[in-house]
Amino acid sequence: MFTAVVTVLTALWVGFSALSIFIRAKWVVEPLSEYGVARRWWPWLGTAKAAGAAGLLAGLVVPVAGVMAGIGLVLYFTGAVITVLRARSYAHVPFPLLYLAPVVAVLALGPVA
Incomplete structure (x- = not known):
């Protein structure tokens, strides 16, 4: 049960990050510009995060999907x-x-049994 709760909260947290890019939240896109991330990449970055969040949730039913999503998110946030x-x-x-740590925690906790 604990693993499921951590997984859902992590998926919501990552989903919030995706939404922040999609709505072009100033506190997200200004730093992206400063880092030199091209605007044309922003929708793809948001999509990758949204897919990762959905994959974490899918992992509650199909554990391998959650593991693959978690690995993808670890790579993304790294x-x-x-x-x-x-x-x-x-x-x-x-x-x-702040986004990488909970994803690593979900992977460390392992699949929901």
Whole structure:
């Protein structure tokens, strides 16, 4: 039960991140511009996060889907950390980590039995 709750909360958190890109929330898109992420990539980044969130939820029924989504999100948010570091915006490193950590936790907890 605990794993399911953590998974749902993580999926909602990642989904919120996706929505923030889709609605072009100022606090998300301004840093993306500063990091040099091209605008044409923003919809794809939001779609990747939304798909990952949906995959985590699907993993409640089909565990392999959740594991694959979790791996994809770990890669995504690791890439986000690298992007922030390359932009030398060190004060912003904690932000992608706030999304990466719960995804890692879901993967560490394992499939819902």
